[in-house]
Amino acid sequence: MTRLGTMLVAAAVASALGVVAAQHQSRKLHAEYEREQARAHQLEVEWGQLQLEQSTWASPVRIEAVARERLGLTEPEPGRILAVGGDS
Amino acid sequence: MTSRNSVTFNHNPLLERGLQGWRARTVLGLMLLGSLVLVARAAWLQGVNHDMLKAEGEQRYARVVPVPATRGRITDRHGDVLAVSSPVRAIWASPRELRLMPADARRLAALLNMDVEALNRQITSERDRVYLQRQVSPEVARRIAELGLPGVHQDPAYRRFYPGGEMSAHLLGFTNIDERGIDGIELAYDEVLRGEPGARRVIRDNRGQIIEDVELLRAPRDGQDVTLSVDNQIQFVAYSALRQAIRENAAAAGSVVVLDVRSGEVLALVNAPTYNPNNRAGLSGAQLRNRALTDVYEPGSTMKPFIGALAIEAGRVTPDTIVETDPGRMNIGRATISDVRRHGMLSVAEVIQKSSNVGTVKIAMQFQPREMWSLFDRLGFGRPLQVTFPGNAGGVLRAADSWKPIEQATMAYGHGISTTLMHMARAYLAFARDGELLPISLTRQEVAPRPVGQVFSPQTARAMRTILETAAGPDGTGPQARVAGYRVAGKTGTAHKLEGGRYTDKYVSSFVGFAPASDPRIVVAVMIDEPTAGKHFGGAVAAPVFARVTEGALRALGVAPDAPLVPLHLAGRRPPQEQM
Numbered sequence: 001m002t003r004l005g006t007m008l009v010a011a012a013v014a015s016a017l018g019v020v021a022a023q024h025q026s027r028k029l030h031a032e033y034e035r036e037q038a039r040a041h042q043l044e045v046e047w048g049q050l051q052l053e054q055s056t057w058a059s060p061v062r063i064e065a066v067a068r069e070r071l072g073l074t075e076p077e078p079g080r081i082l083a084v085g086g087d088s
Numbered sequence: 089m090t091s092r093n094s095v096t097f098n099h100n101p102l103l104e105r106g107l108q109g110w111r112a113r114t115v116l117g118l119m120l121l122g123s124l125v126l127v128a129r130a131a132w133l134q135g136v137n138h139d140m141l142k143a144e145g146e147q148r149y150a151r152v153v154p155v156p157a158t159r160g161r162i163t164d165r166h167g168d169v170l171a172v173s174s175p176v177r178a179i180w181a182s183p184r185e186l187r188l189m190p191a192d193a194r195r196l197a198a199l200l201n202m203d204v205e206a207l208n209r210q211i212t213s214e215r216d217r218v219y220l221q222r223q224v225s226p227e228v229a230r231r232i233a234e235l236g237l238p239g240v241h242q243d244p245a246y247r248r249f250y251p252g253g254e255m256s257a258h259l260l261g262f263t264n265i266d267e268r269g270i271d272g273i274e275l276a277y278d279e280v281l282r283g284e285p286g287a288r289r290v291i292r293d294n295r296g297q298i299i300e301d302v303e304l305l306r307a308p309r310d311g312q313d314v315t316l317s318v319d320n321q322i323q324f325v326a327y328s329a330l331r332q333a334i335r336e337n338a339a340a341a342g343s344v345v346v347l348d349v350r351s352g353e354v355l356a357l358v359n360a361p362t363y364n365p366n367n368r369a370g371l372s373g374a375q376l377r378n379r380a381l382t383d384v385y386e387p388g389s390t391m392k393p394f395i396g397a398l399a400i401e402a403g404r405v406t407p408d409t410i411v412e413t414d415p416g417r418m419n420i421g422r423a424t425i426s427d428v429r430r431h432g433m434l435s436v437a438e439v440i441q442k443s444s445n446v447g448t449v450k451i452a453m454q455f456q457p458r459e460m461w462s463l464f465d466r467l468g469f470g471r472p473l474q475v476t477f478p479g480n481a482g483g484v485l486r487a488a489d490s491w492k493p494i495e496q497a498t499m500a501y502g503h504g505i506s507t508t509l510m511h512m513a514r515a516y517l518a519f520a521r522d523g524e525l526l527p528i529s530l531t532r533q534e535v536a537p538r539p540v541g542q543v544f545s546p547q548t549a550r551a552m553r554t555i556l557e558t559a560a561g562p563d564g565t566g567p568q569a570r571v572a573g574y575r576v577a578g579k580t581g582t583a584h585k586l587e588g589g590r591y592t593d594k595y596v597s598s599f600v601g602f603a604p605a606s607d608p609r610i611v612v613a614v615m616i617d618e619p620t621a622g623k624h625f626g627g628a629v630a631a632p633v634f635a636r637v638t639e640g641a642l643r644a645l646g647v648a649p650d651a652p653l654v655p656l657h658l659a660g661r662r663p664p665q666e667q668m
Contacts, residue, residue, distance in 0.1 A: 037307065044158065049175075058168070060320065079653065081572075081573065081649075081653045083648060
């Protein structure tokens, strides 16, 4: 009888400790999850900023200016274009 | 004196009597009872009535604050960003705790780019919270934070940026300071783009500063992205061609629309005058209007091919049927319709090619008003387009039974009927697509939509394509529409402007066409309002814009040339006279 009681008490204590440990673990994971979500959001924002920067650099107005002025490019004369492939 | 000293205090009889035991016990009992009451009260507050107190306490320091969600991006069909929200800071002050030294005030005002006096006026307000500036770049916000001024706070916020600037301003529209769509796509797709702000519980001190972040109640739901059908490259080509034409012709306004023939998607939509959506100070209504979708105009001769196609479709004429246009004028009732010059005998094809008013009217008058009305109605004139865009107009098409003969006649060459440039471009799909029409879309379509209605038979549409190719050829009215390497087809239009019920000497020059003529891929519609630099015929004003846009668009789409790539010797040749 006493042995069974001792065992039950031990089991109850072990289970209680388990609950504490599990709760702690869950809080830790939750905090981590929230951190990661915040980071994902942050990265999303950064991605938007980079896209903004990219489209500013790649704006057709700028490309044309660089091509014409800095690189000295011009549109080819129609006579100098050779179409390859296609069946037309 | 000794007898007087007989009273001794240590023998007070009162003191000699012992205190009754119950008195001490009563006092002790009362004290015990008092402390028991206190313990019970404490137990009641701590244990039983705990929640109410906790709630009361929280009310005093805990707050639920919104977590801003980002607004979705708007991209072109290839994913290039046209509108994006980027984080900024809102700078606010609480006047009660603000103690600004004059030097600090000057520095703050300089960083915020505002007047010191204006700043001082704002911070003397009675309110708890005064916004100094709502949209401050992160860089400036960091430098303000470094000043370490008490009572100056920052909140995260977002601001909308449009990297394309004025190029796509009318299409995209803009948002207000709270990131709600106000115009254009931003308004039309506000529900999709708009995010759902989240909420978090925080603990604030008595000055409103957040000191602890307790929990996230609801995560913010970011807005979804919207992918438009426009191609940024074609948009740029259209914009620069239009801007150049407006400058050269000293015109009041203009629009260009490019449609994909296969899907009905809008590949480009530009208007002038325009504005910079990133800096909207001092805007006028004229700059804001998306003319191609919201403004109606009388299309003029670009209407003639529909009349020709109606007659061919009905079997009344063939493209080779001869029509007498001499003497270049004809009377209907008391009104006279005239051509710019005499053409003599013309075939139906040549009537379109040379844009003869008299010839077109003669063809049109073979029909009942009802038949012409039905054609216009099937082409979509007079009804708003099924497109999600604020303020898209339908134009005016009056009921057929109210038409007088002169009205029927003028409608045949595009006067007395008004429509938007987008309607016109869409109607030309009927020629470019073997007679069918498609619904127009401003967003990218994954699958081509189902055609809506067969306006002409494929034979008629093909016949009209051939005629329109000659109209854009050396002997037509729009040879300047030609493009090296591609066969193009299209029709010029020059309409007198109606002002106060009378036709004036102001013009709307237009050109609507498609290319390549052998297997059309795009429809391009150009409209230039009030050219004042000498030229006003559609063939001289709008056709060159068509050529530049078509060439650039076909190149951007990678369409194989269907004509030999030889230079067009346009220089030094006068375009032939053109009719209305």
